[in-house]
Amino acid sequence: MADTVWIERFHGLRTLPEPVKAQLVTESTVMKVPAGTAVFGPGAVPDNLLFLLNGRVRVQQTSESGRDIVLYRVEAGESCVLTTACLLAHEPYSAEGVTETEVTAVAIPRGAFDRLMASSKEFREFVLTAYARRITDLFRVIDDVAFGRIDVRLAGRLLSLASESDELATTHQQLATELGTAREVISRVLNDFQKRGFIAQSRGKITLLDRPKIAQLAEST
């Protein structure tokens, strides 16, 4: 019941006063969601603020023309604050969140969220800091999309997607969605990478062969 242990996994929550922690625990519920589920978006409107304990959520947007772009990811230890903000602004909201792995999360109902905002300076700071981080993420996306070269962006994305292993199970179309471009473009750049010995490819799989070279490309202006 009084399992406050998950709170300790969140940097900004650790410093909460004990009574606030207790309040947080009693008012929230831990939930488990399988991979590939839409946790919010058109058609799935949560009334909760989510704190991710395990797993990862990908937030992406679909344009009118049907094309997608990945906006950012919420990792374990982070919260998905933008969701709540967008819920407040009763606007048509085109982004959606999809679990990429199985996800364990703590759901805090809107009412409890508001009480916490009122009662705890630390919680307010935690929330606003989380906002700030997301916003700088979005600024970065805008900068990349507007001014970045595709090969550079793809190199960087390959590295961050393949942080665990050198094997990457993904399709060209998925990578196109990552960067908000077309599949053909990804195919051509990947073929170029292959010719240069950066990667090996097979259907639905990419193997990083030369991380240093890829990293060097990703760093170039």
Added chain:
Amino acid sequence: MADTVWIERFHGLRTLPEPVKAQLVTESTVMKVPAGTAVFGPGAVPDNLLFLLNGRVRVQQTSESGRDIVLYRVEAGESCVLTTACLLAHEPYSAEGVTETEVTAVAIPRGAFDRLMASSKEFREFVLTAYARRITDLFRVIDDVAFGRIDVRLAGRLLSLASESDELATTHQQLATELGTAREVISRVLNDFQKRGFIAQSRGKITLLDRPKIAQLAEST
């Protein structure tokens, strides 16, 4: 002294309880800034939350390569919440805010801001709603930059920039910054618009001749 009249100009603040309004007024200061001033950005770090009474602030970002893109504008009756969020997240923050007109604003110090967040549910909602609106603005920018055609985007931007008069005092370079593209591209599209009779041009000035046609182009997918 107890001039609470400015509060009435803000939708979300009107409903504040009287004592909160009084608190807001005593703790804040009204300030006036001439046009063309950088109100925040690298080198100008405010410790205040700003509520715009009059005028307009343009928020733009400069990429590493030195190119600019306009992110959004803060108009009278809105607040510049992202600024405070980004201040909290002690990260290198590349965006800057520039007054486009003379600006009258109410500055609320961080401490007062925090007390208001603690004491008033209405204020919290106001702030979070403001965040949400900005974020949807940014989503829109990402969508446009990633998937929009520049003639369509330029047509839309011309209309919104020329909301008062059909005369628009701006350079091709400034329009390029609006959309995050290059001057040459703007020049070519504008020449095309001119040939089609949409606009007339002279040095540093654009005149809208056929708003309906421009609007039609701006609406096209």
Added chain:
DNA sequence: TCCGTTCAGTGATATTGTCACCCAAGCCAC
């Protein structure tokens, strides 16, 4: 095995971005 679906490759073409210039308009000192 056949069939349907998903994934990837490719040439042609359109759009947009980059580079390297040029010229013209306005400004200011003299």
Added chain:
DNA sequence: GTGGCTTGGGTGACAATATCACTGAACGGA
């Protein structure tokens, strides 16, 4: 005024990226 200087804008050549219209290969069921 005249001559330079700065800023705004035009243009051609080319590179990068996007779009379109296909093709075939790989995989998974029936």
